[in-house]
Amino acid sequence: MAEGTGFDLGSRLKTLREAHNLSQRELAKRAGVSNAIISMIEQNRSSPSVGMLKKLLDGFPLSLAEFFALEAPPKPQIYFTAKELVELAGGPVSYRQVGRDMTGKAIQLMHEHYAPGADTGAQMLTHDSEEGGIIVRGRLEVTVGDQVRVLGAGDAYYFDSRIPHRFRNVGEEECEVVTANSPPSF
Amino acid sequence: MAEGTGFDLGSRLKTLREAHNLSQRELAKRAGVSNAIISMIEQNRSSPSVGMLKKLLDGFPLSLAEFFALEAPPKPQIYFTAKELVELAGGPVSYRQVGRDMTGKAIQLMHEHYAPGADTGAQMLTHDSEEGGIIVRGRLEVTVGDQVRVLGAGDAYYFDSRIPHRFRNVGEEECEVVTANSPPSF
DNA sequence: TACAGTTGTTTATTATATTGAGCGGCCAAG
DNA sequence: CTTGGCCGCTCAATATAATAAACAACTGTA
Numbered sequence: 001m002a003e004g005t006g007f008d009l010g011s012r013l014k015t016l017r018e019a020h021n022l023s024q025r026e027l028a029k030r031a032g033v034s035n036a037i038i039s040m041i042e043q044n045r046s047s048p049s050v051g052m053l054k055k056l057l058d059g060f061p062l063s064l065a066e067f068f069a070l071e072a073p074p075k076p077q078i079y080f081t082a083k084e085l086v087e088l089a090g091g092p093v094s095y096r097q098v099g100r101d102m103t104g105k106a107i108q109l110m111h112e113h114y115a116p117g118a119d120t121g122a123q124m125l126t127h128d129s130e131e132g133g134i135i136v137r138g139r140l141e142v143t144v145g146d147q148v149r150v151l152g153a154g155d156a157y158y159f160d161s162r163i164p165h166r167f168r169n170v171g172e173e174e175c176e177v178v179t180a181n182s183p184p185s186f
Numbered sequence: 187m188a189e190g191t192g193f194d195l196g197s198r199l200k201t202l203r204e205a206h207n208l209s210q211r212e213l214a215k216r217a218g219v220s221n222a223i224i225s226m227i228e229q230n231r232s233s234p235s236v237g238m239l240k241k242l243l244d245g246f247p248l249s250l251a252e253f254f255a256l257e258a259p260p261k262p263q264i265y266f267t268a269k270e271l272v273e274l275a276g277g278p279v280s281y282r283q284v285g286r287d288m289t290g291k292a293i294q295l296m297h298e299h300y301a302p303g304a305d306t307g308a309q310m311l312t313h314d315s316e317e318g319g320i321i322v323r324g325r326l327e328v329t330v331g332d333q334v335r336v337l338g339a340g341d342a343y344y345f346d347s348r349i350p351h352r353f354r355n356v357g358e359e360e361c362e363v364v365t366a367n368s369p370p371s372f
Numbered sequence: 373t374a375c376a377g378t379t380g381t382t383t384a385t386t387a388t389a390t391t392g393a394g395c396g397g398c399c400a401a402g
Numbered sequence: 403c404t405t406g407g408c409c410g411c412t413c414a415a416t417a418t419a420a421t422a423a424a425c426a427a428c429t430g431t432a
Contacts, residue, residue, distance in 0.1 A: 009236060021275050026408065034391050046389055049232035049419075050195060061272060066253075066287050068251035086247055089207060101252050118432055210380065220421045225381055232419055235389075 007071050010044040011055065016067075020060055030059035047112065065117075085111055092118035108184030114140065114169035114179045115164075124164030127185040132158035138175030141168040193257050196230040199242065202253075203228075206246055214246035271297055278304035279353075294370030297364045300326065300355035310350030313371040318326030318344035327354040347371065 017027050028035035031053055040046035057067055085096035092115040102108045134156040141150045142157050144165045151157065169175040213296035219241055226232035230328050243253055268287045271282035278301040288294045320342040327336045328343050355361040
């Protein structure tokens, strides 16, 4: 059965079809598919495959990007509850980003938590931005190039992200950091 | 089996996943789906349903619109061969539009062909634009409000589309018209 | 070596989407 | 009133997607 995609794909398709004065059968013929499936999809009784949806949209024609763009409410969110911060990596190191998609934005703001002993991995990180952070709680070892430093609550760092770097929680308790990247790295 | 969607959805997903340093299993766990299907999708051996793709993208997170937008080459097309004009309605009346999607554009330019006797339908048309056209070949009866007029090659019309209107080919041969709407009506 | 932990992949099974045919309803022409 | 055509919808059969479990390859650890 079709499950919730978060929006009413069926109605959207139906509206589009009727805007072009096509019957289900006409559209089906254009797309080279059965008319029955169009009925099902429009009632949200079937969740079409991407390939199927592509075929149907070619009948109008409209690209997949254009189709979904019409649904996307482009209202920029301003306030975020703690629960709305978005987990990027998970695991012993948690990156919780402010905002869903930062591509095109200037700043990637994150709330990070390192479990005791956790680090950012074996190999040094490198990306084309600048970054900084302020340690809120715990003790964080910050390595940038050949410089190593352990920072505590209230301390901060700022460097060019193209320099290889890594982070590690060297304390006994969880370490909490607020960081910012510009431009966003992923 | 998966069919061609016109672009490499599998690689796209894989790139995205790896950019977030997630294994197939980690992503699967986040999305609440089987890890096997991710392997299949990334190899393009399965065309995911829209619902499935939605679940996967929520793991990053990224909206469907954002996902497909990354694939869409937004290069505005300038030149169109006759075959590239896009058929909107088909049937005895043919509307062939210049450009795939005119939403957000100022003008909807169309090359229209009316079979002998063909018209735009029983009920009068109404939409919130202005429109004009020049008859290239044949004889077209144009009705706007309470005014009716038969136009021939070289003649033209222009009116506010909110006034109920209709068109009919009253000649023996096919009628050919070039029209423009602003803003685009569908 | 052996073991336990990953990784991505494959297989058999189950769930679902899609097909093709047929249904009743509606409208216009004869 | 009939006939024919088109409308959207539903049903049973089939194709495909998605699951759960197992596989081989690779990792680091003892």
